[in-house]
Amino acid sequence: MMFRENPVPARELSVNLRSPRAFALQFAFVSFLGAVVYFAWPKHVEAGRLVGTGAAQNLFNLFFLGQYFLLAILAPTFAAGSITGEKERKTYELLLASPLKPSMILFGKLFSSMAYIVVLILSTLPLMILCYLLGGIALSEVVRAYIVFFFSAVTFGLLSLACSSYFSRTSSALLVSYLVILPLALVCVGLTRTDPAAEDTVTRDFISIAILPPWCLAIWTIVTALVTRRLLRPPDVGSEGKEVVDEEEEMKYAIGVVIDRDLFPDKLFAPAKRNDLMPDGTNPVLDKELRSEIFSQGTLMLRVVIQVSMLLSIPLMAVFLFWKPDQASNYIAYVIIFNMLVGPVFSAGSVTGERERKTLPLLLTTLLGPGRIVWAKLIAALRVSTVLTFLLTEQLFLAYIFVPQLQAVFWRLAIDLLIIAVSCLATTSIGLLCSALARKTSVAMIMTYLFILILFVGPVGAKMYLERTVDSRIDEDRIEVFSVLSPFAATFSLPEASSDESRGGASAGASASGANAASSWMIVGNVAAPLWGVFLAFYPPFCAVLYGLTYLAFRRRWWRAGIE
Amino acid sequence: MKLKYASELLCATAFGMALARLAYLATGRHGRPFGVPPSEKLALLVGGFITGFVLVEFIALLIERAISRGASRGFGIGRKSWAIAGLYVILNSMFYLLYFLIDHKINRRNTPVTFTFLIDRLILLRSRSILGDLSWAVAALWIVSRLAGDPRDPSPDAREILGRLFAGFVVGAAIAIEAMITFGY
Numbered sequence: 001m002m003f004r005e006n007p008v009p010a011r012e013l014s015v016n017l018r019s020p021r022a023f024a025l026q027f028a029f030v031s032f033l034g035a036v037v038y039f040a041w042p043k044h045v046e047a048g049r050l051v052g053t054g055a056a057q058n059l060f061n062l063f064f065l066g067q068y069f070l071l072a073i074l075a076p077t078f079a080a081g082s083i084t085g086e087k088e089r090k091t092y093e094l095l096l097a098s099p100l101k102p103s104m105i106l107f108g109k110l111f112s113s114m115a116y117i118v119v120l121i122l123s124t125l126p127l128m129i130l131c132y133l134l135g136g137i138a139l140s141e142v143v144r145a146y147i148v149f150f151f152s153a154v155t156f157g158l159l160s161l162a163c164s165s166y167f168s169r170t171s172s173a174l175l176v177s178y179l180v181i182l183p184l185a186l187v188c189v190g191l192t193r194t195d196p197a198a199e200d201t202v203t204r205d206f207i208s209i210a211i212l213p214p215w216c217l218a219i220w221t222i223v224t225a226l227v228t229r230r231l232l233r234p235p236d237v238g239s240e241g242k243e244v245v246d247e248e249e250e251m252k253y254a255i256g257v258v259i260d261r262d263l264f265p266d267k268l269f270a271p272a273k274r275n276d277l278m279p280d281g282t283n284p285v286l287d288k289e290l291r292s293e294i295f296s297q298g299t300l301m302l303r304v305v306i307q308v309s310m311l312l313s314i315p316l317m318a319v320f321l322f323w324k325p326d327q328a329s330n331y332i333a334y335v336i337i338f339n340m341l342v343g344p345v346f347s348a349g350s351v352t353g354e355r356e357r358k359t360l361p362l363l364l365t366t367l368l369g370p371g372r373i374v375w376a377k378l379i380a381a382l383r384v385s386t387v388l389t390f391l392l393t394e395q396l397f398l399a400y401i402f403v404p405q406l407q408a409v410f411w412r413l414a415i416d417l418l419i420i421a422v423s424c425l426a427t428t429s430i431g432l433l434c435s436a437l438a439r440k441t442s443v444a445m446i447m448t449y450l451f452i453l454i455l456f457v458g459p460v461g462a463k464m465y466l467e468r469t470v471d472s473r474i475d476e477d478r479i480e481v482f483s484v485l486s487p488f489a490a491t492f493s494l495p496e497a498s499s500d501e502s503r504g505g506a507s508a509g510a511s512a513s514g515a516n517a518a519s520s521w522m523i524v525g526n527v528a529a530p531l532w533g534v535f536l537a538f539y540p541p542f543c544a545v546l547y548g549l550t551y552l553a554f555r556r557r558w559w560r561a562g563i564e
Numbered sequence: 565m566k567l568k569y570a571s572e573l574l575c576a577t578a579f580g581m582a583l584a585r586l587a588y589l590a591t592g593r594h595g596r597p598f599g600v601p602p603s604e605k606l607a608l609l610v611g612g613f614i615t616g617f618v619l620v621e622f623i624a625l626l627i628e629r630a631i632s633r634g635a636s637r638g639f640g641i642g643r644k645s646w647a648i649a650g651l652y653v654i655l656n657s658m659f660y661l662l663y664f665l666i667d668h669k670i671n672r673r674n675t676p677v678t679f680t681f682l683i684d685r686l687i688l689l690r691s692r693s694i695l696g697d698l699s700w701a702v703a704a705l706w707i708v709s710r711l712a713g714d715p716r717d718p719s720p721d722a723r724e725i726l727g728r729l730f731a732g733f734v735v736g737a738a739i740a741i742e743a744m745i746t747f748g749y
Contacts (some may be wrong), residue, residue, distance in 0.1 A: 257570050266567050306567065310574055322581040391571060395578035402582035404589075 008100065008108025009115070012082070016116055029070060029120050030127075036066045036465070037127050056136035062465065063131055064145050065189065067124060071117065071153050072185035073453075076177035078113035079160035081170040081442050088170065088356065092234075102231035106161065106224060114157045121149050144208050148192045151216040156181050158223045165227050170442040172301035175345045179308045182337075188212070256307050259299045269387040270299075285363075285373050289350070289380035301345075306388065309338050313392050321399035325406050325497050328399070332416045332491040336423050339389040340456060343427030344448040347381035348434055349441040351554065356441060360557070370555045378432050378547065386424040393417065405497035412494045415532055422539045423487045427452055429546040436553035459486045483531060484522060490535035493520035565722035572624050573726070580616035587612030590684035603744035610737050611694045615653055617730075622650020625723070640717040641709050642727025645702050649730070652698060657686050699738030702731040 016022055040059050086092040095105060128142055160177040167173040192208045261272040273291050278284060313334065320331040354360040363373065400406045400413045431448045438444035459482035466479060483489035521528045529537075587608050625646050639647065661682065667673070675681070717724055 257565050257567055260566055263566060263568055265571065306570070310570055313574065314577055317578060318581055321578070322585045391567075394571065394575050398575065398578040398582055402579075403585060 006100070006104050006108045008095075008105055009111045012108065012112030013115060016078070016112060022116060025074075026120060026123060029074070030123050032070070033063065033066055033124050033127055036062055037130060040465070056131060056134035059134065060128075060131040060137050060141070060145075063124075063128060067121070067149065068152070068185065068189050071121070071149060072156060072181055073449075074120065075113075075117055075153055075156035076160040076163075076174055076181060077446055078116060079110070079157040080164050080173040080177045082109040082113055082161060083164035084167060084170040084173045085442075087168050096231065096234060102228040103224070105231055106227050109164075110154075110157055110161055113161070114154060117153050117157065118150075121146070121153065144205060148188070148208050148212060151213055152185070152188055155216045155219050156185070158220055158227075159184075162223045162227050165230050167301055169301075169349070171345050171349050171445050174442070174445055175341055176301060176304050176308075178341050179305060182341075183312060257303050259302065265387065265391065269384040270302075283368075283372055283376045285368060286376035286380055289376060290383065302388075305342060306391070309342075309388075309392060313395065317395045317399070321395060321406075322403065325399065325403045327496065328406060329491045329494065329496060331396070332420065333488050335389060335392050335420055336456070336487045336491070338392060339385065339420065339423050339427055340449075340452050342388055343381075343385040343424060344431035344434075344445055344452065346384045347377070347428045347431030348444040348448045350377040350381055350432055351435040352438055352441040352444045353435075355439065364557065371551060374432070374436075374547070374551050374554050377435075378428060378550075381432065382425060382428040385428050386421065389420060389424055393420065403497075409495060409497050415494060415536075416491060418536055419487050419490050419532065422536055423456075425543050426455070426487075426539050429543040429550070430455075433546050433550045433553070436550045455485045456487060459483045460488045463489075481522075484534045484538055487535065490532040493531035495520075569722050572620070576617045576620035576624075579620050580613035583616035584609045584612035586683070587615075601745075601749060603741055603749050606744070607695055607741050610741070614649070614698065614734065614737075615694055618646065618649040618653055621646045621723075621727075621730075622654070625650070628723070638717075640720060640724045640727070641706060641714075641731065642720065642724035642729075644705055644709070645727045645731040646723070648701055648705055649698055649734070652701060653694065656697075660686060695734065695738045695741060699735045703735050706731065 037059065040062055083092070086095050100108075128145070131137060132139065132142055156177075159180055160173070163173040163177045163180070164170075167176065192204060192212065259266050259270055261267055261270050271291050274287065278287055313331075316331055316334050320327050320329075320334075351360070354363055396413060396416070400410055406413075427448075430451050431444070434444040434447040434451065435441070438447055459479065462479045463483065483493075520531050522531050522534050523529075588605075591608060625643060664682070664685065668675075720728075
């Protein structure tokens with residue numbers, strides 16, 4: 001009944017698997033993991049010969065990490081849009097009015113999104129077996145890895161489905177899914193990864209086999225109950241008649257943080273709705289975007305994002321700012337990751353949102369030029385993203401004032417804040433460009449995340465990967481050049497505070513460690529420049545180019561509309 | 565909970581953590597080895613954290629009172645807990661500072677009085693004793709409030725609720741640490 005007579009998976013699977021995206025994604029997935037294995041494959045070993053346990057374990061570990069990372073990123077892209085997609089296509093009510101039980105709808109949606117993920121996981125089995133052929137890895141280890149993949153993938157899929165049922169936009173569901181899933185994925189991979197240095201494999205196996213599955217089953221049960229209840233008694237049915245959520249009504253039932261547009265700091269990113277006429281010279285698009293558009297679907301997504309980010313920041317600041325201040329860069333990395341997730345949400349839907357609501361032709365017929373429209377969209381999205389990101393930096397000020405070791409490197413606070421600000425600009429600019437190029441917000445969002453991942457995480461990931469491989473086929477220096485693209489590399493290139501005091505020493509921690517000084521300089525022409533300096537100098541012009549491209553892409557639509 | 569208050573809580577948490585760290589480091593600087601019993605270490609850390617947290621919340625309470633003037637809410641148990649804890653920390657520190665300076669002047673002690681030295685002594689001494697003293701003060705406040713028959717706030721806001729939770733936390737933490745000491749940890 002759940003499967004044979006359920007039309008949902010049949011429809012979803014035929015749509016998903018027949019699309020060119022399915023083929024392209026599988027190709028990219030297997031190619032990426034294939035490249036991971038190929039470039040880490042021991043250079044001097046002929047096929048069929050066994051190498052030491054360390055090399056095989058290292059390769060297996062890299063493969064496990066790569067695949068887990070891809071799973072955590074890909075699972076929400078399929079599941080987070082499965083129910084919001086129905087809402088956006090206006091077929092949600094039809095689906096609910098059908099004789100299908102909520103559990104069948106949920107199962108159908110989950111099965112169809114997970115089926116493709118399972119296909120992706122299984123398609124990498126030959127690569128995993130290649131690692132096994134090197135020797136030094138037990139078959140039980142491969143099986144254990146696939147058990148972890150399976151339970152994690154279904155949990156991530158279910159959590160994304162839950163987000164999809166609670167939000168009305170795919171972009172919101174996707175963002176909140178990532179915010180929930182990425183910390184979970186980090187914890188899970190930390191507990192279950194195959195670390196060659198770790199001797200205690202028994203604990204790891206115990207966690208993978210005995211702890212992870214029951215926890216996942218408990219999460220599945222709770223999430224399934226929540227989603228089926230919401231599908232049975234949906235509070236958001238009838239949204240076709242009222243696209244805009246009444247904020248006052250929403251606030252009455254809000255749990256946790258509420259947004260009050262009249263208060264500081266709320267009005268920095270959500271100014272109060274206008275009740276009077278706009279003053280002369282105001283950009284109407286900017287005014288509309290800030291005051292009405294960005295939160296027209298309610299503030300639930302924003303509230304969840306703020307609460308989750310603040311909650312996550314507490315343990316992170318405790319560890320990286322106050323317990324081990326010599327690792328303060330990790331907290332900056334967290335703020336940048338938060339911006340990577342949040343930044344695109346407000347920009348990637350700017351143009352596609354107009355198209356989806358069929359207001360783009362209307363906008364193009366106004367007297368406003370494309371330059372003003374694109375500028376307004378950029379500023380509105382940048383403002384919201386920057387304010388939300390900088391809400392997480394107040395702790396930094398306190399840490400730099402009160403922690404003696406950080407006082408010694410107080411100047412790096414200014415650079416860290418600049419790095420965060422430039423990252424905000426970059427994520428917003430990339431999101432806006434993708435929004436001008438794509439047709440749907442969900443596609444624009446995924447394009448943006450991919451682009452940002454390649455720019456921000458790619459160089460750092462490649463460097464870490466090369467450091468772990470014994471005989472790499474790639475020259476490490478070539479990859480090093482791309483570090484200037486990554487804000488993570490920029491912040492980690494700054495001198496860290498010394499760790500003398502954390503060991504209870506008597507010195508005031510006045511000296512900054514220069515352990516990472518060697519890798520923090522770049523040769524530009526004949527001049528040696530700090531990596532963070534090159535990063536800060538590179539991105540503003542790069543964002544100007546992105547803005548120019550966005551303008552051209554938007555202007556092309558203008559020409560198409562036949563106005564000019 | 566308003567976003568402003570959430571940010572304030574984050575700020576208070578960060579300040580509390582900063583003072584907890586300072587208290588911990590001050591122990592090392594003033595001759596106490598780090599091999600102190602876990603209960604004392606915990607009391608020091610929790611005491612430092614509470615000192616910082618309470619100071620921020622008390623200042624915020626004063627600002628709230630100053631801004632809203634006549635239109636401000638009445639003080640429930642939660643707000644009273646913040647106020648008592650904040651005043652206790654401030655008055656106690658001021659008294660200690662005054663005592664220390666007078667003692668230093670009269671007895672012509674040779675120890676150089678630097679800012680770090682004063683802060684260390686203040687935080688270190690206050691952090692160790694604050695938990696015990698404060699827990700009984702907030703417990704007494706709650707009992708007096710019940711005896712006096714103070715009306716309950718029908719719609720407590722976040723500051724009020726957090727104040728009550730804080731009072732509960734302080735009493736709980738003090739009992740837990742006393743239990744640790746009793747059982748030899």
